[in-house]
Amino acid sequence: MYGRVVLVGLRADIGIDLGTSSILVYVKGKGIVLQEPSVVAVDQYTNKFLAVGEDARSMLGRTPGNIIAKRPMRNGVISDYDITERLLNYFIKKSLNRYLFKPRVVVCVPSGITEVEKRAVTEASNNAGAIRTYIIEEPIAAAIGAGIDITEPNGNMIIDIGGGTTDVAVIALGGIVVSSSIKVAGDDCDDAIIRYIKKKHNMIVGERTAEKLKHNVGCAYPLEEEKFEEIKGRNLLTGLPVNISVSSSEILEALQEPIGEIVEAVLSTLEKTPPELAADIACKGILMTGGGALLYGMDKLLSKKTGIEVNIAHNPIECVARGTGKSLAWMNLLGGK
Numbered sequence: 289m290y291g292r293v294v295l296v297g298l299r300a301d302i303g304i305d306l307g308t309s310s311i312l313v314y315v316k317g318k319g320i321v322l323q324e325p326s327v328v329a330v331d332q333y334t335n336k337f338l339a340v341g342e343d344a345r346s347m348l349g350r351t352p353g354n355i356i357a358k359r360p361m362r363n364g365v366i367s368d369y370d371i372t373e374r375l376l377n378y379f380i381k382k383s384l385n386r387y388l389f390k391p392r393v394v395v396c397v398p399s400g401i402t403e404v405e406k407r408a409v410t411e412a413s414n415n416a417g418a419i420r421t422y423i424i425e426e427p428i429a430a431a432i433g434a435g436i437d438i439t440e441p442n443g444n445m446i447i448d449i450g451g452g453t454t455d456v457a458v459i460a461l462g463g464i465v466v467s468s469s470i471k472v473a474g475d476d477c478d479d480a481i482i483r484y485i486k487k488k489h490n491m492i493v494g495e496r497t498a499e500k501l502k503h504n505v506g507c508a509y510p511l512e513e514e515k516f517e518e519i520k521g522r523n524l525l526t527g528l529p530v531n532i533s534v535s536s537s538e539i540l541e542a543l544q545e546p547i548g549e550i551v552e553a554v555l556s557t558l559e560k561t562p563p564e565l566a567a568d569i570a571c572k573g574i575l576m577t578g579g580g581a582l583l584y585g586m587d588k589l590l591s592k593k594t595g596i597e598v599n600i601a602h603n604p605i606e607c608v609a610r611g612t613g614k615s616l617a618w619m620n621l622l623g624g625k
């Protein structure tokens with residue numbers, strides 16, 4: 289589905305969804321050409337990249353002493369500047385095989401990030417090879433990617449649940465009217481599962497096992513039929529490897545805290561929404577994007593708590609990248625640096 293784009297003699301404009309969990313690259317005229325986990329494996333003595341993306345992800349928690357597999361983005365912002373810059377450079381080169389001019393790049397960032405953090409993203413992108421970098425906020429990109437006409441005067445509510453951040457925003461007339469961005473999302477759900485398994489089963493499991501449990505039997509709302517998943521880990525007391533079976537209702541219990549914070553963010557954003565726009569949202573419903581929207585029952589739970597219909601966008605993981613890509617058409621309005 290994804291492939292390298294050969295562009296010779298053209299300016300290549302690209303949109304990048306620089307996510308905590310994954311990086312998606314959109315090339316103007318081509319669509320999404322690349323989607324990889326935002327993970328790198330680095331030799332800590334030579335500082336050399338040993339693996340990037342999917343190959344590096346499979347090394348998480350399994351590397352020998354001299355290699356570290358890490359995510360350079362944490363909670364939606366750059367936690368390791370140098371690695372992020374090199375990662376961007378790698379993905380820009382990988383998505384554009386040959387081009388004469390340096391690309392103009394639109395990078396999508398969470399709505400809550402500071403001016404200093406925006407500057408860090410812009411610098412990392414420019415140093416990675418962009419001739420000019422434009423910033424777009426995640427809820428706007430998510431809404432465009434989900435096919436919403438953001439310029440209309442009606443209010444639209446978007447909930448984007450990613451790996452590191454959850455962005456909740458009410459959009460009207462092309463701008464964000466009220467929003468809230470919290471550093472609680474999919475990764476916190478994985479951490480909550482790790483803590484729960486440790487406390488309840490005296491067992492240590494890694495990030496990947498926790499994420500697998502979340503994907504396969506995780507839920508935010510009780511399932512009609514209980515599901516089970518076998519997992520492997522290490523017993524805390526004996527230090528020996530063990531297998532256990534974990535049920536969906538256990539994961540439901542484990543996720544209470546992070547899910548509760550996401551629900552709170554949605555309710556507080558609704559409380560701050562001007563009445564006319566709130567009425568539009570009540571009529572049209574709320575739209576969810578991001579990988580976290582795929583957690584079973586998240587839509588049902590939010591619908592129950594808000595009393596408003598909640599829908600999941602088509603292909604929610606790609607929405608932000610698609611919207612970032614579509615915004616390339618009017619990037620001059622974004623005022624890049």
Ligand SMILES: Nc1ncnc2c1ncn2[C@@H]1O[C@H](COP(=O)(O)OP(=O)(O)OP(=O)(O)O)[C@@H](O)[C@H]1O
Nearest residue numbers: 307308309310450451452453474578579580582583
């Ligand atoms: N089927 C699924 N069920 C539950 N969670 C899922 C599912 N598929 C993906 N996710 C979760 O979605 C999250 C990643 O979503 P996404 O790719 O939208 O985030 P991101 O853009 O990288 O992060 P951010 O926007 O916070 O920087 C991960 O936590 C992942 O585990």
